[in-house]
Amino acid sequence: MKEVNAYYPVNGRIVLHIDMNAFYCSVHEAEEPETYKGKPSAVAGSVEQRRGILVTASYAARASGIRTGMQVREALKLCPELLLIQPDFALYREYSRRFIRIVESYTPLVQVMSIDECYADITGSKQFGTPIDIAKMMQRRIMEELSLPCSIGLAPNKLLAKVASDMLKPNGLTVLRRRDVPRMLWDKPCGYMYGIGSKTAAKLNKLGIHTLGQLAKADERLLSDRFGIMGAALIRAANGMDDSPVNPAREPSKSIGHTTTLPANISSFEESSRIFLNIADQVCRRLRKQEMVASTIQITIRDPGMKTITRSQTLDTPTDDVREVYKSACKLFQTHWKEGSEIRLLGITLQGLERKASAAQQLDLFSYEEAPKRDKLLATMDRLRDKFGESSLLTAGMLGDDPSALIRDHKRRGTSLQKDLLWTEKPASDEEELDS
Numbered sequence: 001m002k003e004v005n006a007y008y009p010v011n012g013r014i015v016l017h018i019d020m021n022a023f024y025c026s027v028h029e030a031e032e033p034e035t036y037k038g039k040p041s042a043v044a045g046s047v048e049q050r051r052g053i054l055v056t057a058s059y060a061a062r063a064s065g066i067r068t069g070m071q072v073r074e075a076l077k078l079c080p081e082l083l084l085i086q087p088d089f090a091l092y093r094e095y096s097r098r099f100i101r102i103v104e105s106y107t108p109l110v111q112v113m114s115i116d117e118c119y120a121d122i123t124g125s126k127q128f129g130t131p132i133d134i135a136k137m138m139q140r141r142i143m144e145e146l147s148l149p150c151s152i153g154l155a156p157n158k159l160l161a162k163v164a165s166d167m168l169k170p171n172g173l174t175v176l177r178r179r180d181v182p183r184m185l186w187d188k189p190c191g192y193m194y195g196i197g198s199k200t201a202a203k204l205n206k207l208g209i210h211t212l213g214q215l216a217k218a219d220e221r222l223l224s225d226r227f228g229i230m231g232a233a234l235i236r237a238a239n240g241m242d243d244s245p246v247n248p249a250r251e252p253s254k255s256i257g258h259t260t261t262l263p264a265n266i267s268s269f270e271e272s273s274r275i276f277l278n279i280a281d282q283v284c285r286r287l288r289k290q291e292m293v294a295s296t297i298q299i300t301i302r303d304p305g306m307k308t309i310t311r312s313q314t315l316d317t318p319t320d321d322v323r324e325v326y327k328s329a330c331k332l333f334q335t336h337w338k339e340g341s342e343i344r345l346l347g348i349t350l351q352g353l354e355r356k357a358s359a360a361q362q363l364d365l366f367s368y369e370e371a372p373k374r375d376k377l378l379a380t381m382d383r384l385r386d387k388f389g390e391s392s393l394l395t396a397g398m399l400g401d402d403p404s405a406l407i408r409d410h411k412r413r414g415t416s417l418q419k420d421l422l423w424t425e426k427p428a429s430d431e432e433e434l435d436s
Contacts, residue, residue: 004126004129007130007132008123008126009156012123012156013123013156014154015121015156015160015161016103016119016152016153016154016161017118017153017161017165018099018117018142018152019152019166019169020099020150021059021151022057023148024055025041025056025057025061025085027088027095028088029041030095030146030148033147038060039058039060039083040057040061040063040081041057041058042058042075042084042085043055043056043086043087044087053070053072055068055087057070057075059170064078066078066082095146095148096116098146099150102141102142102145106128106137106138107120107121107122107124109122109124110248111247121245121246132154138150139171150171151166151168152174153165153166153167154174155175157242157243158242159194160176160178160181176240182216185238185240186212186213186216187213188212189212190204190211195237196234196237200227203226203227204234207223215234215238216238216239223235253290253292253353254351255349255351255353256283257300257347257348257350258283258349259279259345259346262344265344266342267340269334272337273330276299276330276333276346280322280325280326283325283348284320284325287320287350291355291357292353292354293318293319293320293353293355293356294315294318294351295314295319295352295354296312296350297313297315297325297350297351298313298348299311299312299329299333299347300345300346301333301336301343301345302344302345303341303342309336311335311336312332
């Protein structure tokens, strides 16, 4: 044990970033190795997308030039033998839960970032061996038990752990220490650092700062004048500094939303209202699962020319009721969109979220009497749908064959960042559900 202690800091942290490689395709390989293992494959978009877009591609496909976000027809030109896979988000979520459980068997300090990545603070896990021992054990178990490859970054903080996990894929293990930063990172462009986007990198370039080494030594006053409080943060990042802890708490959402791209343009209020009803139904379901209410309703409208507008309304009383959300969405739509104008995409986002138990509600006498009845009815309906499926209780207005009806199919839709469906049951130690 004394020998193992030498690998752990007296002060400071040891953080892992575990990143599943080509996760969706790897899950299908694990499920059907005889069909997909070692072959070029790609998950081809959600059922709600009008155009065939690749969500992810296997490493065999990437070797042929296939990339995430590529259109299906373009990918098939590059790789005619490409196997296209219908997404199965229920399956992805199950594998996600299983790999997270493996990570949590080594430390309770696990912060889930998305369906296919997490941070783990193993500073207090020396009983399992050295940090590299633990990382190798996690990686080996994830492969042996789930048949999934993953890359792991090992570092003294979350920032460097994230950067390290991207350095060697697939199935890589990279150690990145603070003292390694000048040698391994300073010759890289600013945009190489996690958290520095293309727009920020372009602004840095205009200041004559092109590499992370130049950024690390930049004049803080110059950057503060240009970027405000973010100026100092940029310099700290370039020096590999990050004090943020691995936070295992599942924090409540700041917003909950959903958009749907339509298979064909629509232009009537009747068609739009049915789509809004289906979207409102599902976002309110997600809201109630987190035991929250929303005070602001925002709609998103996109036309065929990709012009997008958002409009919002703040309610007098926070709500989790689909009727209120639907009514507000339709009112916003009728106020801000010309009847007959073509629409490509519609969405609803709930904002101004707060805990329902602590939300102040201004109720008149009628509402005061009716609110408990309504809440009981909604709770009963939610339990029935949890048990028998999202389509077991519908209003007539929800019926249709457009993609908005398909958002109830949690098997076939989702994103890597939508975390509220990762857990079908609430963990004993946590009463909140996750959301993107």
